[in-house]
Amino acid sequence: MTENTQILFKSRPTGWVDASHFEVAKGPVREPGPGEVQVRNIFMSLDPYMRGRMRDQKSYTPGFELGQVLQAGAVGEVTASNDPSLAKGDLVEGRLGWETYSVAKAGQVNKVDGNVASLSHYLGVLGMPSMTAWVGLRNIGQPKTGETVYVSAASGAVGQIAGQIAKLQGCHVAGSAGSDDKVAYVRDELGFDAAFNYKTAVSLGDGLAQACPNGIDVYFENVGGAMLDAVLLKLNPYARIVACGMISQYNLERPEGVRNLGTMVGNKIRMQGFIVSDHMDLKAAFMAEMSGWLAAGKVKYREDITQGIENAPAAFIGMLKGENFGKQIIQIGDPPA
Ligand SMILES: NC(=O)c1ccc[n+]([C@@H]2O[C@H](COP(=O)([O-])OP(=O)(O)OC[C@H]3O[C@@H](n4cnc5c(N)ncnc54)[C@H](OP(=O)(O)O)[C@@H]3O)[C@@H](O)[C@H]2O)c1
Numbered sequence: 032m033t034e035n036t037q038i039l040f041k042s043r044p045t046g047w048v049d050a051s052h053f054e055v056a057k058g059p060v061r062e063p064g065p066g067e068v069q070v071r072n073i074f075m076s077l078d079p080y081m082r083g084r085m086r087d088q089k090s091y092t093p094g095f096e097l098g099q100v101l102q103a104g105a106v107g108e109v110t111a112s113n114d115p116s117l118a119k120g121d122l123v124e125g126r127l128g129w130e131t132y133s134v135a136k137a138g139q140v141n142k143v144d145g146n147v148a149s150l151s152h153y154l155g156v157l158g159m160p161s162m163t164a165w166v167g168l169r170n171i172g173q174p175k176t177g178e179t180v181y182v183s184a185a186s187g188a189v190g191q192i193a194g195q196i197a198k199l200q201g202c203h204v205a206g207s208a209g210s211d212d213k214v215a216y217v218r219d220e221l222g223f224d225a226a227f228n229y230k231t232a233v234s235l236g237d238g239l240a241q242a243c244p245n246g247i248d249v250y251f252e253n254v255g256g257a258m259l260d261a262v263l264l265k266l267n268p269y270a271r272i273v274a275c276g277m278i279s280q281y282n283l284e285r286p287e288g289v290r291n292l293g294t295m296v297g298n299k300i301r302m303q304g305f306i307v308s309d310h311m312d313l314k315a316a317f318m319a320e321m322s323g324w325l326a327a328g329k330v331k332y333r334e335d336i337t338q339g340i341e342n343a344p345a346a347f348i349g350m351l352k353g354e355n356f357g358k359q360i361i362q363i364g365d366p367p368a
Pocket residue numbers: 078079080159160163184185186187188189190207208209210213253254274275276277278279280305306307308350351352353354355356357358359
């Protein structure tokens with residue numbers, strides 16, 4: 032019988048998440064029931080929103096249940112099917128588990144084309160994080176040619192795409208990241224016009240002033256806290272803040288205060304949050320445009336792939352601390368030959 036390795040949600044963190052909040056369990060792989068498929072997971076996505084699902088509070092996604100396998104976006108191969116819509120050998124992506132094999136309702140997964148450079152792309156450049164950047168800029172940021180777009184967490188899964196889309200639209204694009212290597216990547220490889228290391232800059236205000244000499248028209252917000260406060264002082268009239276995420280606050284029991292919101296009034300600033308999963312009607316348009324950019328070499332994408340499901344907890348904690356360089360993915364198994 033094939034063995035399943037699973038990562039269970041053992042206890043609820045207060046403050047920083049650590050290894051004690053996870054448990055590795057081993058057991059038999061379940062056979063699919065009526066209307067279900069069994070999937071051998073190949074790549075799994077680790078995302079910052081998962082920290083929110085570890086909280087015991089109402090949110091836009093249900094919280095993880097204690098003692099249960101953690102959930103994640105994943106790509107895998109159907110190994111058994113009890114539904115006519117999918118057959119053994121089909122490649123699928125969907126909300127599956129932190130585990131080597133998942134069993135899911137057939138309708139919970141989507142068939143994907145194996146004809147891509149790597150199946151991991153469905154979790155990054157052709158998946159949720161990239162679509163987040165695309166939707167946030169399209170619906171909220173709406174950058175115009177010549178405007179300045181500033182992206183925090185710029186080398187990450189969402190940030191690297193947000194900056195490159197803004198470049199394709201003829202904007203002055205600036206970014207910040209937490210290491211000199213990440214800064215060099217966004218500036219020298221992705222073509223951002225300017226970038227700075229927010230950890231070593233004289234101050235956030237100084238880093239922003241140097242990277243955005245004409246002020247900021249669109250802020251693609253991934254970080255929150257002190258960064259948001261500093262950006263508020265650099266925004267131009269009618270600037271837009273795309274409130275995508277605020278990762279600096281996710282492990283804090285008491286979120287930091289933001290003091291400079293008053294500047295929004297006189298500068299007529301608009302700030303709007305969004306959740307990418309509310310915009311699935313745009314998925315086909317996103318896939319068509321992003322696949323085209325990727326094929327034409329107009330967009331590059333860096334992934335940070337950690338091997339082995341048992342290393343997922345450490346990689347997740349590392350991502351929240353900024354140890355990932357690019358989209359954090361776990362490789363669970365080999366892609367089909
Ligand atoms: N609204 C939506 O639908 C949606 C969907 C997906 C993601 N998001 C949000 O988008 C943001 C980026 O997500 P992602 O998947 O692209 O993750 P990511 O950027 O690939 O990884 C997280 C990065 O955040 C940075 N970070 C961590 N703590 C920080 C802090 N205190 N201050 C500044 N930066 C910090 C780290 O990079 P550095 O080394 O640069 O610090 C880390 O590598 C998150 O806020 C996430 O919640 C929103």
